[in-house]
Structures are given as structure tokens and as C-alpha cells.
Amino acid sequence: MYCSLQSNVFWLLNPKPSAKIPKFRSRRLETTKSMPQAERPEHILAGAVQYSKSERDCKKMKFAVKAWSKSGRARVGLLQLSSTSNSFGQGGPPAKEIEIETPALLLTTRKGLPAFISPDHLSSLPSPDSRLLQFSPMHFMEGPNSKTISTIGGVHQLLGLHDYGFFAVPRDSILSLPECSSSNKNGASFETPCGRFLVKPVEYMKMISSMKPDLYVSLADEVHASVTVKRNKASVDRTIRWLDDCISLKPTDGALFGSIVGGCSIEERQHCAQEVAKRNVAGYYIGGFGLGDSVDERSTLLHAVTDLLPKEKPRQVCGLGLPEEILQGIAAGIDLFDSMYIYHLTLGGFALIFPLDGNCKHVFNPQLSAMASDGTKINLKATIYRKDASRIVDGCNCYTCQNHTKAYINHLLNVHEMLAQILLEIHNTHHYLSFFRLIREAITEGKFEEFRQKFIEKRRDHLLAASFSTCDLQTPVRSRA
Amino acid sequence: MMALRFEVLGRFNRARAARLTLPHFTCETPLFMPVGTQGTIKGLTTPQLEEIGCQIILGNTYHLALRPTSELIDELGGLHKFMNWPRALLTDSGGFQMVSLLHLADITEEGVTFQSPVDGKPMLLTPEESIQIQNRIGADIIMALDDVVKTTITGPRIEEAMYRTLRWIDRCIAAHKRPTEQNLFGIVQGGLDPVLRDICVQGLVERNLPGYAIGGLAGGEDKDSFWRVVAQCTASLPESKPRYVMGVGYPLDIVVCSALGADMYDCVYPTRTARFGTALVPEGVLKLKHQSMAEDTRPIDSTCECMVCKKYTRAYLHCLVTKDAMGSQLLSYHNLYYMMQLSRNLHSSIIQGKFPEFVCDFLRKMFPRGDVPEWVCNAMEVAGIDISSCCTPFNSKVNLHTLSK
Numbered sequence: 112m113y114c115s116l117q118s119n120v121f122w123l124l125n126p127k128p129s130a131k132i133p134k135f136r137s138r139r140l141e142t143t144k145s146m147p148q149a150e151r152p153e154h155i156l157a158g159a160v161q162y163s164k165s166e167r168d169c170k171k172m173k174f175a176v177k178a179w180s181k182s183g184r185a186r187v188g189l190l191q192l193s194s195t196s197n198s199f200g201q202g203g204p205p206a207k208e209i210e211i212e213t214p215a216l217l218l219t220t221r222k223g224l225p226a227f228i229s230p231d232h233l234s235s236l237p238s239p240d241s242r243l244l245q246f247s248p249m250h251f252m253e254g255p256n257s258k259t260i261s262t263i264g265g266v267h268q269l270l271g272l273h274d275y276g277f278f279a280v281p282r283d284s285i286l287s288l289p290e291c292s293s294s295n296k297n298g299a300s301f302e303t304p305c306g307r308f309l310v311k312p313v314e315y316m317k318m319i320s321s322m323k324p325d326l327y328v329s330l331a332d333e334v335h336a337s338v339t340v341k342r343n344k345a346s347v348d349r350t351i352r353w354l355d356d357c358i359s360l361k362p363t364d365g366a367l368f369g370s371i372v373g374g375c376s377i378e379e380r381q382h383c384a385q386e387v388a389k390r391n392v393a394g395y396y397i398g399g400f401g402l403g404d405s406v407d408e409r410s411t412l413l414h415a416v417t418d419l420l421p422k423e424k425p426r427q428v429c430g431l432g433l434p435e436e437i438l439q440g441i442a443a444g445i446d447l448f449d450s451m452y453i454y455h456l457t458l459g460g461f462a463l464i465f466p467l468d469g470n471c472k473h474v475f476n477p478q479l480s481a482m483a484s485d486g487t488k489i490n491l492k493a494t495i496y497r498k499d500a501s502r503i504v505d506g507c508n509c510y511t512c513q514n515h516t517k518a519y520i521n522h523l524l525n526v527h528e529m530l531a532q533i534l535l536e537i538h539n540t541h542h543y544l545s546f547f548r549l550i551r552e553a554i555t556e557g558k559f560e561e562f563r564q565k566f567i568e569k570r571r572d573h574l575l576a577a578s579f580s581t582c583d584l585q586t587p588v589r590s591r592a
Numbered sequence: 593m594m595a596l597r598f599e600v601l602g603r604f605n606r607a608r609a610a611r612l613t614l615p616h617f618t619c620e621t622p623l624f625m626p627v628g629t630q631g632t633i634k635g636l637t638t639p640q641l642e643e644i645g646c647q648i649i650l651g652n653t654y655h656l657a658l659r660p661t662s663e664l665i666d667e668l669g670g671l672h673k674f675m676n677w678p679r680a681l682l683t684d685s686g687g688f689q690m691v692s693l694l695h696l697a698d699i700t701e702e703g704v705t706f707q708s709p710v711d712g713k714p715m716l717l718t719p720e721e722s723i724q725i726q727n728r729i730g731a732d733i734i735m736a737l738d739d740v741v742k743t744t745i746t747g748p749r750i751e752e753a754m755y756r757t758l759r760w761i762d763r764c765i766a767a768h769k770r771p772t773e774q775n776l777f778g779i780v781q782g783g784l785d786p787v788l789r790d791i792c793v794q795g796l797v798e799r800n801l802p803g804y805a806i807g808g809l810a811g812g813e814d815k816d817s818f819w820r821v822v823a824q825c826t827a828s829l830p831e832s833k834p835r836y837v838m839g840v841g842y843p844l845d846i847v848v849c850s851a852l853g854a855d856m857y858d859c860v861y862p863t864r865t866a867r868f869g870t871a872l873v874p875e876g877v878l879k880l881k882h883q884s885m886a887e888d889t890r891p892i893d894s895t896c897e898c899m900v901c902k903k904y905t906r907a908y909l910h911c912l913v914t915k916d917a918m919g920s921q922l923l924s925y926h927n928l929y930y931m932m933q934l935s936r937n938l939h940s941s942i943i944q945g946k947f948p949e950f951v952c953d954f955l956r957k958m959f960p961r962g963d964v965p966e967w968v969c970n971a972m973e974v975a976g977i978d979i980s981s982c983c984t985p986f987n988s989k990v991n992l993h994t995l996s997k
Binding site for chain 1: 630631632634635636637638639640643655659660664667668669674675676886887889899902903904905907908910911912915916917918920921922925
């Protein structure tokens with residue numbers, strides 16, 4: 112499972128939940144400032160363990176960096192989620208242990224389950240890659256109330272997915288959109304299908320207590336890129352204050368990620384990052400992206416934040432979904448991503464086909480019109496697929512490719528049958544998870560920057576783009592939907 | 593040589609449990625066939641349908657002929673291969689859909705004339721054409737094109753339709769190119785008139801078909817007329833061949849028809865009602881959309897072994913149904929599981945000689961106050977099943993009648 116490392120490195124992480132406390136205490140590393148780039152050797156392991164607050168906790172999160180890229184920012188890590196269970200004998204949930212390598216993709220859900228992939232099919236996706244599910248507590252505004260969710264036993268029980276890691280993030284791009292104009296000093300406002308809600312820290316933490324996710328993000332005031340300087344500053348102040356509220360209201364279970372905002376202002380971002388880094392949190396959520404900000408400025412802002420954060424704690428970002436954006440985020444040192452990309456592709460009838468290794472299995476066919484394929488994805492509604500009895504991607508091990516043809520999916524799309532979306536979400540998720548796996552391999556082999564450049568070039572090959580000069584990898588890429 | 597074998601393994605009076613061997617699958621009857629209108633059961637995958645226990649799935653010829661067309665299906669190896677369904681398939685003739693879906697459909701001796709929904713051109717579906725389309729699709733069982741008339745209509749049209757159905761069956765038989773791989777079932781018509789029904793049964797039986805369907809029902813007629821037609825047909829159709837009541841339906845109807853000697857059923861009801869948030873339960877139905885479900889932490893049915901009932905509460909399903917595709921999927925899964933479990937219970941209880949106990953148990957759960965409908969009591973009497981223990985004497989009008997005479 113772990114990629115072979117070239118230098119003789121070791122790591123101190125003991126995977127067993129009942130492990131003895133390793134020598135490196137997290138406290139010491141928390142105060143270590145980040146090393147300047149030049150001094151950081153390649154492939155060093157920062158062995159660090161971050162336990163969630165109380166040793167009495169049922170749920171534990173551990174994270175450790177395993178390998179670094181040449182630039183010293185992108186990294187491969189190992190995230191461990193475990194839960195011991197005191198109530199298993201009395202009908203409670205069983206203990207679980209999830210070990211997942213980062214950078215990793217959090218699967219997007221609606222009310223905790225994927226939009227189309229039912230639980231029995233979910234388990235056929237690559238594991239443990241597919242074991243992290245993201246949801247917003249606001250999904251349940253039109254669902255069972257907190258008391259009922261508590262009675263049922265929390266989200267794992269509610270969704271019948273005990274072996275999965277649940278990550279609660281207030282913001283979600285389908286069902287819980289931040290509505291910054293309605294947020295105020297008391298709480299953050301979200302637009303949901305059943306109305307707009309102002310959520311205060313105490314209410315938010317009440318939801319978290321009843322839902323008991325493995326990981327959750329503190330309530331943040333994420334603002335649109337176009338807000339005034341004053342509003343942006345207020346969002347930082349509120350976010351820090353709400354983080355402190357969340358910390359003091361913290362339930363005994365689950366790992367808290369501190370939210371960092373600051374919009375498009377480098378200074379505000381840095382200020383927020385410094386403040387949050389002082390708090391005792393298990394990881395960091397970098398919010399405010401994908402809300403009207405430009406991709407060009409994003410790298411600078413991301414670097415400004417990640418340079419100030421402790422290396423050994425995981426970082427998550429929301430709203431960077433396209434492959435180039437993911438690569439951009441990873442280059443800045445982000446470990447966890449959610450993505451709406453799969454959902455939008457699936458709804459549109461698209462299937463991902465971009466090559467997953469050096470041996471390009473999908474031959475780019477210049478005769479295929481742009482309507483049908485662009486080298487990244489194919490539009491299965493296109494009539495050329497009517498009689499195509501081949502699978503979406505030759506060699507893909509997902510349920511869809513192993514069992515169905517392009518012709519069948521084309522038919523399902525034409526007659527508006529739900530099975531089309533189910534099959535597409537399965538394939539697209541599988542494909543995107545493989546993309547993440549490739550990235551991790553590239554980082555471990557010290558080839559991440561080359562991988563990124565090659566990937567972007569291949570994407571550009573299919574565009575009628577003007578010629579470009581040598582790609583400066585620090586400059587973010589203009590991505591195309 | 594027929595592409596079908598039907599062996600009765602057990603009986604209780606008229607009810608029978610059998611093994612139905614088809615080219616793609618060996619089935620156990622009585623059985624319910626889910627409807628996969630356009631080459632898919634809404635929102636469910638092949639492994640899920642196998643897990644639930646589906647044996648035969650129905651495809652609608654009318655819809656498939658429109659999209660993706662029977663020629664394309666044929667070119668790609670038949671419907672089994674196209675949808676990757678390894679078990680049995682049944683296609684209907686296309687006639688019923690045309691008559692019910694198309695405003696300007698009309699029936700003549702030639703066939704069904706209609707306006708193409710694609711380009712408005714006048715088109716004609718003849719018995720020959722229907723069979724050719726079904727030959728291309730490749731299902732294990734194909735249905736003859738019949739002249740189907742609503743049972744709520746009266747008058748000479750019913751007689752006309754019945755005789756035409758008999759004339760058309762000969763044209764269907766002549767046009768059928770794959771009798772060793774596909775079984776052509778004839779359909780008994782004749783409205784609610786026992787004389788007409790009898791003539792039709794005799795006519796079809798003379799043609800020695802692999803199986804027979806009872807058509808023209810489940811269209812709004814009263815239940816009392818419905819069961820009598822089924823009873824009459826099952827009494828006169830051959831013992832050794834399967835009997836398929838088209839368009840049925842509700843679990844109660846299936847239990848009654850099975851008691852009367854029918855073997856196969858199809859209906860869109862379980863999957864359609866799932867999409868409206870209604871779950872099938874032993875007590876009847878559970879409307880998950882209802883506000884009372886919002887904080888109910890019980891499963892849909894505590895006696896159900898399906899994945900949905902093992903994992904999810906009514907409260908969670910309440911927030912999904914009618915709003916999220918997943919709600920529709922999970923409820924369809926449960927409802928079909930319920931229907932398959934009903935089929936399995938019918939089959940096994942007949943074989944084990946416990947059919948009356950099963951029927952009584954079923955009726956007690958559905959009518960806990962003993963208010964079993966009169967038509968059910970009447971039908972069960974004809975079927976020779978004693979359900980007096982499920983009915984309160986007050987409601988058992990049949991018994992009162994005979995007593996007072």
C-alpha cells in the first residue's frame with residue numbers, strides 16, 4: 112500500500128489504535144516554525160502525531176507527513192481515523208480504523224450519501240481512497256432534528272456507513288451555500304433548499320454534537336471575492352472569534368479543523384492563519400475559495416496561508432474542484448479536497464477519460480468532434496456513442512466499465528433514466544480517485560512538478576490556445592471548465 | 593420444441609408452486625416481474641436486482657422500439673446483452689402502450705394505427721411487426737399483439753376485440769422467427785363476459801402456445817368482476833402451462849390470484865409508488881413523505897431483511913424521498929424486495945403445504961380489525977381457502993348470506 116521510498120526514511124507512526132504514545136509529542140512540533148525552503152531536505156519524514164483533545168475520546172484522528180516534493184510544499188501524508196467503541200456489545204457501532212493517504216479526495220454527498228451511488232455500490236469503489244465523505248450539517252435542516260440524530264447515534268448510524276470517515280463542513284456547493292450578505296456578527300448565513308438560515312456557533316456545535324462526525328470544521332464567515340475591505344476584515348475577526356467559541360463548546364469527540372479566511376487580501380489571510388495556528392486544532396480548513404476569486408491569484412494566497420501553518424497538521428480546502436485547481440492546491444501544501452467536478456460531470460452526462468498513466472490508454476482521436484470528447488472527458492449523450500459497445504475506459508476496474516457499454520449509457524441518458532447518473536458517478540469517482548493516487552505516487556517519487564506540468568500540457572493540447580512560453584510552475588494555470 | 597419448461601412442484605387446491613425453466617433463467621412461481629420500461633428498472637443495477645431476487649424483468653416494446661430501436665438492440669446482441677441482465681426477460685407487444693399513450697391511436701383489422709411521436713407520420717403496428725420487433729429484442733417470453741379494450745367499456749366492441757385477438761394470434765405465430773429461443777404467449781381477452789372469455793380461452797388453447805396471459809384487466813373494473821374473470825380463466829387454461837395476469841399489481845391482488853391458480857404478474861406499482869415516497873409493508877403502505885415520519889427512528893419494516901430496512905430509519909428516508917434521487921433508489925429497492933419476498937413466500941408456502949396459513953397471516957397483518965374486503969372473501973371461498981379466522985363475523989357477508997337463507 113505505501114509507495115516505496117527511495118531514501119532510508121522511517122516513520123514513527125504506530126497504526127494500532129491502542130498504540131503507545133510515540134516519542135515525538137505534538138506539542139513540541141507545534142511551536143516549530145516552518146523551515147526555509149532551501150534547508151529542507153528531500154523526502155524527510157516529519158513524524159508527528161496529533162491526537163484529538165482528550166484521551167478519553169472514542170474517536171481519534173492522527174496525521175503524519177510521509178514524503179515531500181522537491182519544492183518542499185506538496186506532501187504525501189497518512190490520515191488515520193479510528194473509533195473505539197464502548198457500546199458495541201450493547202448494539203452500538205463496531206470499532207473502526209481507516210488509514211488513508213493524502214492528498215485525498217473527500218466524496219461529495221447530499222445528506223451524507225453520494226448523490227447517486229447507493230451504499231452497496233459505494234463499497235466497490237477503491238478503498239480506503241473512497242472512505243472519506245463530506246457533508247454539511249445544514250443538509251439536515253430538512254431532515255431529522257438533532258435530538259433524533261442523537262437518538263439514532265450520530266451520522267455513521269444514520270447513514271449506515273460505520274466504516275467511513277465523515278467530515279462536516281458548513282459550506283457545500285450544492286445544498287448549503289454561504290450567503291455572506293446575510294451573515295452578521297452572531298452567525299453565518301447559508302442558503303439551503305428549504306430557506307436561508309443564520310447559524311450561530313452554539314447551534315452549529317449542537318448539530319456537531321448530535322451528528323458526531325470524525326472531523327469537522329469551525330464555523331466560518333466565508334465571503335465573496337467582491338466584498339469591501341471592511342467586510343473582509345470583519346469576516347476574519349468573526350471567524351477567529353467563532354473558532355474560539357467552537358473550541359470552548361467542543362464536544363468530546365471528533366477532530367476540529369480551524370477555519371482560515373481572508374478573501375483576496377494577503378495580509379488578512381496571513382493574519383487569520385497566524386491566529387488560527389495559535390489555537391489547539393487538529394488541522395486547518397482554508398475557506399473562501401471558489402467564491403468569485405480568480406485562479407491567477409489563488410496560488411499566492413494559498414502559499415501565504417500554508418507557509419504560516421505547522422507542517423505536521425492536515426490542511427483542507429473547499430471549492431477547488433478541477434484537476435488543475437487540485438494540482439495548484441497540492442503544490443501549495445493542501446492535503447484534503449472536496450470537489451463538485453464529479454457531480455457536475457455526472458449531471459451533464461460526461462465521463463472522465465484523461466489518461467491515468469504514462470502509457471496513454473485512451474488515444475486522442477482528432478476526428479472526434481469537440482462535442483464528443485476533449486481528451487479529458489467524453490459526452491455520452493453524443494450520437495456517435497449510440498452503437499459503441501466498448502467500455503468508457505479500457506482497463507478501468509470500476510463497476511460501470513466492467514459491466515456496461517457506452518451505447519447503453521447513451522441510451523439511458525437519452526431516455527432520462529437515473530441509472531445513467533448512477534453509472535457515471537461510479538466511474539467518475541473511480542477515475543478521479545485514481546488521479547489522486549497518481550499524484551501521491553508522483554510526490555513520493557519526487558516527480559510532482561513534472562507530473563503537474565505534463566498534465567496541464569496534455570489538457571492544453573486539446574484547446575485552440577495561443578502558444579505559451581515556458582510554464583512557470585509558481586504561476587497558477589488558467590483552467591477551463 | 594419449446595423454449596420453456598413448466599413443472600408444478602406443489603399445490604394447494606387451485607394454487608400451484610412451479611419451476612419455470614426459460615432460456616436465460618430457471619424461475620420459481622408464483623412470481624412478480626418488475627417493469628423495466630426502457631431497458632432499466634429505475635435506479636437499480638443488475639447486482640442489486642439479483643440480490644433482491646428478481647427472476648424476470650419486463651421491457652416495454654413500444655418504448656424500446658422508439659429508443660434506442662429494436663434494430664440497434666439486435667445489432668448489439670439483444671436486450672440481455674445491451675442492458676447486461678443475465679436472467680430472464682419478457683417483452684409486451686407494444687399495443688397496450690400505444691392505445692393508452694397515443695391520442696390518435698386506432699385499431700383496425702390490419703393493426704394499430706397511430707401517429708409517430710417522433711415525427712407525426714402515420715404508422716401502423718401490425719401483429720407481424722410487433723413480433724419482428726420482439727424477435728430483435730430477444731426476450732425469453734414475448735407477447736402476442738392483442739386487441740385490448742378497457743373493461744369499463746361495454747357493447748359489441750368487446751366481442752369484436754376478442755375475435756380479432758384470435759385472428760391476430762395466428763398472424764403472430766406465423767411471423768415468429770425464433771420459437772426455439774423465445775416463447776410466444778397468447779392473451780385471453782373478452783372483457784367481463786364469461787362467454788367471450790371462454791371462446792377466447794378455447795381458441796388460444798387450440799394453438800398450443802407455451803403460455804397464456806389473462807389480459808384486459810387491471811384497468812379500473814371493480815374488484816368483484818376482476819377476480820371472477822381470473823377465476824374463470826385459470827379454471828379453463830391448461831394445468832401444465834404458466835398463467836400470467838397482466839398488470840397485477842397490488843400485493844393483495846397477487847395473493848388472491850395465486851390462490852385462484854395464476855403464476856405470473858407484472859406491474860409498475862411498486863417502483864412507481866416508491867418514487868412518490870410510499871413504501872410497501874405487511875400492513876399495507878407507509879407514506880414516508882408524511883410529517884409523522886420525520887422523527888420516526890424505526891426501519892420501514894422491522895420484519896424486512898433488505899439492505900434499506902437494515903440500515904435506514906424512516907426519519908432519514910423521510911428527508912430523502914421525493915427530494916433526492918437516492919430516496920427514490922432506496923425505496924424502489926425496498927419495494928421490489930418486498931414483492932420478491934412475497935413471491936418467495938407464495939412459492940415456498942405452497943410447496944410446504946402451508947399456503948392457507950400464509951394467506952391468513954397475510955390478511956391478518958393487512959386487515960388487523962378483520963375487515964377483509966368482501967371480494968377477497970368470495971374469491972378465497974372459490975379458491976377453497978378458509979380465511980374465517982381473519983374475518984370478523986360481522987364483515988363476512990358471504991357467511992351471513994348463506995346462514996340467513
